Amino acid sequence: MSIRHRYLIALPLALVVLAVAILVVWRTPASSPPGPPAERYAKALRQAHAGLPGAARVLYQQLQRDDLTPIRRAALYNELPNYPSPQALKLAKQDLEHGDPLVRRAAIASIRRLLPPAQRSLVLGPLLEDEEQSVRFAAVDALMGLDPDAIGLYFRPLQSALEQYQQALEQQPDDAQAQTHLARLYLHERDFPSAEAALARSLRLAPQDPDALATQVRLLEAMDRHDASREVLAQALALRPDSAFLQYELGLWLLRHGQREYALLxxxxxxxxxxxxxxxxxxxxxxxxxxxxxxxxxxxxxxxxxxxxxxxxxxxxxxxxxxxxxxxxxxxxxxxxxxxxxxxxxxxxxxx
Missing domain, CATH: 1.25.40.10 (Tetratricopeptide repeat domain)
Incomplete structure (x- = not known):
């Protein structure tokens, strides 16, 4: 598997694929009607997604099965964070050792939402040394932002996996998404020159990409260039005033700068x-x-x-x-x- 492919599936945005998987399993071709197990799976997924009575129970039942395809199993984890319990955490932790990397990544993403930061590193820390690169990178994304005390014994493994992540993304200079994500990783490390370089590559490839523009705003703020960060948003909104994403980012910027009344608008x-x-x-x-x-x-x-x-x-x-x-x-x-x-x-x- 190429580094490019491993990277792409490691990104948190890869969870969108799981949403597509949900639609796929709901729509079985008429020429091949599903058997009872497949019907129960699709019904459980719909029940969990709609928040119907008994949703947690049927969701847990499906996760206890050992005959699901990886993509079907991973799709269940997109719903699990809405149904926390000791049983939910137990099931997710078990799948951190699943044989398919897709399932392990899905379990990581689910646990990221199930557990508070202080408890997250104890469960996800071992995945920083997973044999599969994309799983290690998913663990990095899940643990980024935690303070050193919360990371604890996994500080060194996290730094090592983070460096691997950065190196893999550096090898994708023509991938705008990869460079934006790389900029965020460098921003977290407060390596502003490297973050600027990665972001410049991203914006050169996709000048109006909303995610890159939002990252640029955060980078400028971190560098105490608040007027410049506001100007980036103003210019982007002048071009696309009906962008919900940019309006939301403007709201967040105003909140960070103590202007809640304007943020409300x-x-x-x-x-x-x-x-x-x-x-x-x-x-x-x-x-x-x-x-x-x-x-x-x-x-x-x-x-x-x-x-x-x-x-x-x-x-x-x-x-x-x-x-x-x-x-x-x-x-x-x-x-x-x-x-x-x-x-x-x-x-x-x-x-x-």
């Missing part, structure tokens, strides 16, 4: 342009709450849950906001729905 515009984007709407809700617009924040989270009932992050946050305002009947409704989805969810142990 940009985030609202991003949600208007892309109403089904969970991250955009969730950030808007948090910002509204921070500005003491609690009812508006609640409505945004309600809207998000109407669109994505399985979204546990939004559900838990809405429960917290309703607790703050004493709307305990609404809290009980959401907790009851959560219990039907996943009776072993740790949040249920907190009660009212």
């Amino acid at each position: 940009a985030l609202s515009r991003a949600v208007e342009l892309e109403p089904d984007n969970a991250d955009y709407r969730y950030t808007l809700a948090i910002t509204l709450h921070d500005l003491e617009q609690v009812e508006a924040a609640q409505k945004q989270l309600e809207n998000l849950l109407d669109r994505q009932p399985a979204n546990r992050r939004a559900r838990v946050q809405l429960i917290r906001y309703w607790k703050e305002t004493g709307q305990l009947q609404n809290v009980q409704v959401l907790l009851a729905e959560l219990e039907r989805q996943n009776p072993d969810d740790p949040y249920l142990q907190q009660g009212l």
Whole structure:
């Protein structure tokens, strides 16, 4: 397998492939109707994705099977973080030793969302020395940003795998995505000259790539060139004022610079342009709450849950906001729905 291919499948964005896999398994050709096991798999995946009652149970049952193809097994991990429990973590940890790298990478991505940073390195640290390069790189992505205390004994393996990652990406100078990701890795290390060089290569190949522009903004901010970072966003938005991504990035920039009222306008515009984007709407809700617009924040989270009932992050946050305002009947409704989805969810142990 070429370095280029290994890199591409190692990127977090490769999880998009899993979403495609979900659609594939839902649509079995009429000329070859699925047997009962395949039907149960597709039903479980739909049930988990829609947040229906019993979703966690059927999802765990499918992960306990040993006859799934790697791509079908990996697709299950795209849903698992919405259904945390000791059983969920146990299943994901077991698949860190799966024979197929695709499954190991999917399990890494799932555990990244299941565990808080302080616990993540103990579980994922050993994967930094996995025999498969793409798995090592996926582990690096999952552990980036943790402080040295959280990384603990895996500090040296992380540095070694990170250097391998950077070297592999350096060998892809004509790949814009590779160079953008390389710039982010160098930015994390605060190696600004190397980050600038990688980003320049990326922007030369794809001058208007939104991800590269967002990385450029973060790099300029890290270098204390805040006016320049704002100008990059302003120029990009002048060319594409209807880009939800750029409006969202503007909102984040304004939040980082303490301008929450103006950020609210940009985030609202991003949600208007892309109403089904969970991250955009969730950030808007948090910002509204921070500005003491609690009812508006609640409505945004309600809207998000109407669109994505399985979204546990939004559900838990809405429960917290309703607790703050004493709307305990609404809290009980959401907790009851959560219990039907996943009776072993740790949040249920907190009660009212």
